[in-house]
Amino acid sequence: MAIERTEHARHQAQVTALIQKGDPVDFRDLFLTLHPGEQADLFIELEQPERQFVYRALTPEAFTDLFEKLELEDQEQFIQEMPRPYAVRVLNDMFSDNAADLMNELPDDFMNELFEQMDETEATEVKDLMRYPDDTAGAVMTTEFVVLKADKTVGETLEELRDLGPDAETIYYLYVIDASGRLVGVVSLRDLIVSRLDARIADIMGRRVVSANVLTDQEDLARTVQKYDLLALPVVDDEEKLLGIITVDDVMDVIERETTEDFEELSATKGSSDINMGPVEAAKKRAPWIISLMFLGMITASTIGGFEETLETIVLLAVFMPLVMGSAGNAATQSLVVAVRSIALGTINRKNVMKMVRREFGTGVILGVVCMIVIFGVITFLYDNALIGIIVGISIFAALSVATIVGTLIPLLINRLKLDPAVASGPFITTLMDNLGLIIYFTVATSMLQFL
Incomplete structure (x- = not known):
């Protein structure tokens, strides 16, 4: 990687110097010896006046090779700043599937203007590809084949x-x-x-x-x-x-x-992971999830309020609420990732779905037993209260066992409904298990108040 960075810096300095010199012949002699991927890396770092020099120095056919290596959002920006005849020739030279992807991102008036000026055969091929639904073979395929x-x-x-x-x-x-x-x-x-x-x-x-x-x-x-x-x-x-x-x-x-x-689905950041996106747009895309999770958090607060008498009786219970909630949420998220990944890879089917559910439940039980023993020993040693240790330990055991089942079954059920199982995001599962974990915790504590 260090060698690659050194080479990139050297090429960048050479290219910048030749652009400042303003000699298109020397620029072409150097620039076209580079791989299109390297050309794209260098081009993306240029300022707009420097990019205009590149458009003048390279033929549209030569520029197309690097242009197709760029990210779609960068193509969208640069195609709009090119001289219009140059942009049309680049589109004519692009593979039809790549051109269709780009056209789908452009404003309608600009897209129609380009179609009017493109070669009729090329434009027809691109329009045909754009008619296929997103995420299907028709939208991904190219028509340039032998x-x-x-x-x-x-x-x-x-x-x-x-x-x-x-x-x-x-x-x-x-x-x-x-x-x-x-x-x-x-x-x-x-x-x-x-x-x-x-x-x-x-x-x-x-x-x-x-x-x-x-x-x-x-x-x-x-x-x-x-x-x-x-x-x-x-x-x-x-x-x-x-x-x-x-x-x-x-x-x-x-x-x-x-x-x-x-x-993005698992982290509730769908559509906002692009680092080039502005904070306002990113906030708009994340707001629905954050607001929804906030209301789910209010349910958590209501759950705590419902066990107010238990908390007043044993105030020490409040100390371990985050422990139970966090453990349950973490275990559910782990099972969620396993289930979603299995669905995405196509390794889950009717024959082995129960095997996965049993495996995850067994994992939750084993983890629950281990955590129960550890937390009982720690609480008994630090707080000199074996009963609290038993309450927290049993709650952790039950919460982890339930969490692995919930984290496994929810994406499976969503997938059965023909929806993307990744919408059962980590934050959603975590918030859900916060409530279930608290219910388990306070139910165990309430049932054992008589022994205090």
Whole structure:
């Protein structure tokens, strides 16, 4: 990492110096020797006047390579500051799926203006992709791919690839269609290279093709690519007609988005984890959860008020309320994460769901026994009150046992309702277990008042 930072700093100094010099030729000679990912890292740090110099120095086709490496919010900003003809040419040169993602983020009037000036074929492809629902295969796929005819020879196909390959997002897999456009086979680039030039595509293609329906959820796509170790996944309609492909880099983006979304749901920060977001916008997105949890906190206060007599009788009980509440909330959150992750990975099903529930309950019981013994010893030693130690110990045992069940079952029930199980966020589960933990604690304490 230190070497990478040193190289980045050196390139940054060189690029900045050439921009200040104002010589586009020297700038291009250096800048285009860098990887597009490195170019993007350098470009993102430039000020707007410096970026304008880059637009003048690089052709739109050369700039597109780095532009597609940028985050979507950065693309949205930069496309609006480019000279309009330059922006249109960049969009024409982008892969259709990336262009569709960007267009979806732009203001409607600006988007329509760009569509009017784009190449008609490119614009049609992008509009077609934008019609598919979010988070489906159709919204993720690209239409830049190579198709083969089964009656072609390997030699003829290799000649075609020299012309078609540069415009395709990937040529590691080549898909074979019949006269009606239905997907019937797949040929890898390796198969082409090692086969005889006079061999027919029909003789070397694989006929068992793993594909996805255009409306398949993007999480299922990621699992399919992972299961079969694919570099690309073909997308078909209900009639098995080939519509597009999803490449492994798109799947990595899907995994990143889904992971980010799950973390945001679990932490009740959905839509506000972007560090570039302003405090006002972040507060707006988080406010509904915070306000909801505040009202749930009022229920906690009411629960405490309902056991006022017990607290007045044994004031020392108030000292250990946070202990019981916190332990229950922590245990429930741990089980929640296990359940949500299992659902996200697709490892949970009807056959093993009870196994997971029993496992988590057993874990809660074991943790409860250990904590009960430890807290009994600590309270008895520090406060010289074995009865309080017994009350707190039993409460901790019961709370942890219940918490693991609650943390496991709630996301499973939400998933059964066809909702995202991650909405059972950590703060929600914690607040819920605060109430349940207090109820357990004061119920145990009230039932044992007679022994004081």
